[in-house]
Amino acid sequence: MRTPSIRSRIVRSAFAIAAAAGLAAGTAQAQEGEPVRLGAIYIMSGTASVYGQFAEQGLELAIEEINDAGGILGRPVEYELQDSQLKADVAIQAARKLVYQDGVHALMGIDSSGVAAGLVPTIPELNRSLIITHAATPDVTGKLCNRNTFRISVNINQNMKGAAMVAAETDAKRWTTIGPDYAFGHQSWEFFGNYLKEIDSSVELMDQTAFPRFGNEDFTPFINSVMDSDPDGVLISLWGGDLVNFVRQANNLGFFDKGFEVMMTVGAATEVLSALGKDMPEGVWLSTRYWFGAHDNPMNERFVEAYASKYGNPPSYNAEGAYAAVYAYKAAMEKAGSTDADKVIDALSGLTVMTPMGEVTFREGDHQATVGPTWGRTAGMNEKYGIRNLDPARTFDGRDVTPSVAETGCKM
Amino acid sequence: MTQPILAVQNLSKMFGGVHAVNNVSLDVQFRETVALIGPNGAGKTTFYNMISGRMKPTSGTIAFQGRDITGMPPHQISRLGISRSFQINNIFTELTARQNVEVALTALHGQAVSMFRLASRNRPIQEEAEQVLARLGLDDLAHQRAGVLSYGDKRLLEIAIVLATRPTLVLLDEPTAGMTPEETRHVTRLVRKLADSGDYTFVVTEHDMSVVFDLADRILVMHRGQRLAEGTPEEIRNNPEVRQAYLGEEEEEEAQA
Amino acid sequence: MLSVEDIHTFYGESHALQGVSLEIGEGEVVCLLGRNGAGKSTTLKSIVGLTPPARGRVRFEQREIQRMATYRISRLGIALVPEDRRIFAGLTVKENLEVADQAGRGAGKRWTIEGVLEAYPMLAELRDQDGATLSGGQQQMLAIVRALMTEPRLLLMDEPNEGLAPVIVQQIGELLDELAQTTTILFSDQSVPFALKHATRAYILEKGQVAWSGSTREMRDDPSIQERYLSVA
Amino acid sequence: MKGSIPLVVMAAVLLALATLPYYVPYFYIFVATEVLIMGLLAGSYNLIFGYTGMLSFGHAAFFGFGAYITAMLLMHFEVPLLWAMIASMAGALVLAAIIGFFCVRLDEVYFAMLTLAFGMMVFAVALQWRSLTNGSDGISGFPLPEFGLGIDLTLADPMVYYYMVLVIVVLASAVLYLITRSPFGLMLKAISENPERVAFCGVNERRHRLIAFIIAGTFAGLSGALFAPFNRVANPDMVHWTQSAEPVLMTILGGAGYFMGPYFGAAVFVLLETWITSYTDQWMLFLGIVLALMVLFFRRGLLGTVLDRVMGR
């Protein structure tokens, strides 16, 4: 007869621990001096964990700065970070834990489209705001949009609108793509094509495209097939380790000597640039959702300097996204005068906030921030950081590249 | 002579060029007990394996109750009424003794795919299982996990499973192997009793000659895959060829010297 | 040289050896007789530690070996030619020998691969053939020679004649006699004449116990022993 | 009576689960819901692994398939959840019949590898047939409609959903339990120990293994059908081999062959993950160490080890 007692003892003690933690946080509603708690969900394990690290650094930096300056509404800021494992169900459960167990006042984060697409529909029932700082799928501020969800980072539409504008100015007429064989790769190509056709209906979007599986490692067959098809321009939406592998293999195969235009939609990510160094060829178009050298404002100057001195490299877009999101919360909470989720959501909607990318506005219609990508051509090396410079670099105004709310399909 | 219950004709089995069983024929009459003996490697187990469907013969035919069963899968042969025991214990150690028997009974009664009733409420089968166990003197051990039974009891349970399939023909493969002398006597008496009941036909392989002579109506001696001799126990006992096969055949004259 | 004292061995849950004791002196050739399942194989396997005895002692040249790992027992100088020969399938004849070759482990080298191949030309012809493709007799030769490669002072052979044609059995017998000149041998068999011819002493096992022991001369002189324990009677 | 212990335990656990929302923090309703769903997945897996001895690496195929069917039906047809669940089970049944038809021909490692291959084929289809499955993003943002049969449930309320899951998982588990205790279940246990002997008792053991595979797949489909609305998403992760690994881990962790083992394993696994991830980023390290220790020291799984002690085996 010992079984039941043993088991229930385990269960009970488990819940006792949990209960203690939960009650402490859960009842903390806007008490004076109580910390403001932010819950963040990033990828902290596995292949893509570098993105989580960058985000955490940006997050940490912003919170330090804010706390040094007296916090939000006079309350110190804390954060709780959970690993998404790049899985939607894990992220969803993590969000529930952050809200109900850790008692966070607001949520932020999310690196991948798949995770975002899964998580976003569950946010309203958590009754918290969520600011997405990385995931780029149009859907979360489009057909999946909801009152609680905001995005401060550049999405695929915005980036591809910019890409199309850059592409239209080149001589290239026949375009193809190499992208990862999942939603991000296919959507990038689709949006790029649509925007480019709008600007210049004479361009040809080739049928021969290459979508290697995500994490493929060996891109040679795809590089060869694209080279065989002899395009004028190639849009490349590979990212992270895949992009590093791709560029090195493409170098070997003479891909960049063929004279066609090459555009890499997340090529100017610092982790990619510093891994590649000189291996990133000159004269290709790279984009990033945020380029540390492209924004001439005091906040950016301060951010880049503080970040570089603290972590030894220039901030990546993911660091900026997290950093900006914290400041956006600060602004919203101050505007709302409370950490109350409803009021913060109302405050965020339509809010214009200062970020390292300048002033951005969360549109009321879809909660997408009016941010624009930076597209630049690779030039000489930046010796300080061991990465390529972008010159010329063209930063798009969010208002020029963000599709109208009607186009996004978002119905609030 | 009536039609034999088991008619094996010219059965052969080759393993990579070697004749494990070579052209062996055997007729077994209903209610008879036939012992199959022979020194190691004589081909007895292979012979069993072919009759019970575990192996397909290379050539020859096997008929059971006049029906050709050559090459049938084991479960079909079993359903026709042939059941076998194994040389080494082949019981279900994680189940209780009674459940071991119930496995066979469940199959017998066509309930093997019955899912929406509790096996533990299956009184008819349980009662029958208990009867089978009782016949073998295992009734006290019905609720013991088979794995913890004594070796001898496991061998008996092995036979219980065989009987539970209600066979007409029972193939026993060394039923007393590894048993103590006392257990051996017990099993011999039991099989004797079952044979006398007239419900079963037995084919038994055994190395213990006292068991063989106690049980067998007729003995088939195999040697090197072939039929060496066949006859009553008395005939076999006095057959010089058989003695030679058992004691060794090398340089006979010296052995006699 | 070897003394086995009251060993009990369980095979799974079957009590295979129920107190077996044996003594073998240096230079002797001893035979274990008994029917199938009497415990002959298990006795030999228990000596080399493949089925370690649960109780009892095994001493080899005054060292207790009943708890020793098999490979260490082998290195002490006991070799086993197992019942089913257990040739390494997929390895050639020569490779089978090389695996067992104790070269480099110091101590007087009696058997070398070249030496045995020369001594047994039949194997020399088959040296590059897959061991699994050999005939039964060839496999048996190989198994014996492989055992020799471990430089045994005590050679255990488990039913070396099983399933072999008479002419081969005779060859094995000759080999056994030859080896007996230099090596102590314990072999098991079901064939009485073979045992009588090649062994000086015999043990008869029955149901995991020693039922009779004595010289082969006694056995030859008293046919009732054979009848009682070994024949169809 | 030793025999009554499992019943007492089960009754106690059921009572604890039924009153759970009244004594645990709110978040643990989600944890408990996940435990129940994963428990059903692992419990269905136990039917083929623990009871029949088949090590499958592709069980997520049925889980994911069930999740997709429910998600699609809710998304495109807004059918009542009950009908979606039934459809998921039917779909998983058909898929399991097809995959199982091939897989039960093989044994041991070969069976494991073949199930892995089929599971990953289903994953590849989920990922690459984008027009149907929406690719890597999966199907999300579907409404949670009524339950069906005129039963009025606010499914969006986590507490309501928890109770619905509890009832369904308990019912499904009861069916699974009945199956393991049925004559058929007895056959499965016998097959796992000694398939040949079962054949010699006149049973077509391959057919039995196939039936067990189909039943397990069907209930895995149900568990997927519960999981999709719980997380409001069905995506390829749910079909991936790493998802297949979870019921394997849970079952071994809890104790294969014990009916409650996998449920217990699911609880331990989910709770461990929840707690470790709260305290450290190095959750994989700790989970790995805990798993390794369990394999080395709890040979029969947690529940198995405990039961062995209690029953004195």
Add this chain to the structure above:
Amino acid sequence: MESFAASLLNSLDIALLLFVIAVGLNIVFGVLNVINFAHGALYMLGAYFTFTIVNIWGLPYWPSLIIAPLAVAAVAIVIERVMLRYVYDRHITDSLLLTFALLLIIDDLVLMIWGPGIQVVEPPALLKGTFTVFGGRYPVYGLFVIFMGLVMVWGLWALFTKTRAGRIMRAASIDRDMAQTVGINVPMVLTGVFAFGAWIAAIGGVVAAPMRAIGPAMGDKIIIESFIVVVIGGLGSFPGTFLGAIVLGLIHGFGGRYLPDISLVLPYLGMALVLLLRPQGLMGGRGSA
């Protein structure tokens, strides 16, 4: 068309790298009867050690080809001695679970030690650049991979057939008891084989380092690929592993290009077909390790 030849060569270098990784897995399975889920993690360790040697210690590439595999083999010895050897006699699921736990542990330790960033190791000067085949360009490093793969094929073949150590491994995989009986220290052989498998995996890691981005969990992908190779070729078959690697290399080299819509299904389809039609694998059966 000119790139067809390059694609073929490319398939070959994919195949030979796969071979190097899968063959260690297969040897460990053949001798120890353990499906080592952590095999890919050992490959990853090889790559990370190379990164440390080349980028952090500033040594040239070549010494890492010696140092890194030995270091990984040392890790493997510890793993075998403190954990793995206790589960040999158990059901195969126990070793599976244990090595899965090991995979989690190694993955996280790597993340802690080297951080999450993407790392790149430059190939040695000798192996930089490209050459032209049938009008298509092909990297010299690819040739090096092919060369190393063939050296491993030859070396392992020679080891298994020409050396005593190789024969002992084969003997131990065929019949452990008999190997003991002829005086082989089987426990030590088992430790040795596991370390050897790890050593081979690490060579794969060292060879891959200059051509693949090094990142956390990079071994997780390769492990399933290796399963496919081993299953297609035949569990426990050395020549089979080679053939299996070639088959999968061709599927990767051409499948994504000519059958993009089902490219992901192809490897698993191939694996399933082999299992159903020839469960022992294309080259399986008893015989060489």
